[in-house]
Amino acid sequence: xxxxxxARFHEDRATYPDTRYVSAWADLNGDGRPEAFVYLISGAYCxxxxxxxxxxxxxxGTWHEVADMSVxxxxxRVLDSRTRGWNDISVYVAGGGSRxxxxxLAFNGRSYPDxxxxxxxxxxxxxxxxxxxxxDNDLGRPLF
Numbered sequence: 001x002x003x004x005x006x007a008r009f010h011e012d013r014a015t016y017p018d019t020r021y022v023s024a025w026a027d028l029n030g031d032g033r034p035e036a037f038v039y040l041i042s043g044a045y046c047x048x049x050x051x052x053x054x055x056x057x058x059x060x061g062t063w064h065e066v067a068d069m070s071v072x073x074x075x076x077r078v079l080d081s082r083t084r085g086w087n088d089i090s091v092y093v094a095g096g097g098s099r100x101x102x103x104x105l106a107f108n109g110r111s112y113p114d115x116x117x118x119x120x121x122x123x124x125x126x127x128x129x130x131x132x133x134x135x136d137n138d139l140g141r142p143l144f
Contacts, residue, residue: 016044022038035056042143048096049094073092079128088105
């Protein structure tokens with residue numbers, strides 16, 4: 001995964017050499033092959049509302065982007081609930097003076113919402129069955 005990410009974001013090496021990432025794995029579509037969750041941490045991918053979360057699925061020996069979500073924060077969870085054959089996920093949203101909360105992001109048949117602060121994202125139930133993939137204290141590892 002690291003080699004794939006280094007190739008994908010090679011242009012950031014010079015401008016954002018301190019880029020870090022956290023990766024986690026979960027089979028979202030039930031095909032027996034886990035998707036990769038990649039949380040990017042740097043000035044290129046983070047702002048006052050959070051950082052980018054990308055999801056990649058294995059495809060013909062490489063990775064295909066399923067989602068690129070802005071303004072996300074850990075904890076990032078995979079939920080037991082499913083939409084269009086893929087597990088729902090939840091992320092924490094905060095910033096801009098608002099009180100933080102967890103949102104549910106459902107698969108629309110092609111991707112997950114790219115901005116968890118607007119519809120179709122919606123507040124997640126606090127008792128939703130889930131598994132934490134990326135914790136809020138995970139600092140990641142250097143990308144370059």
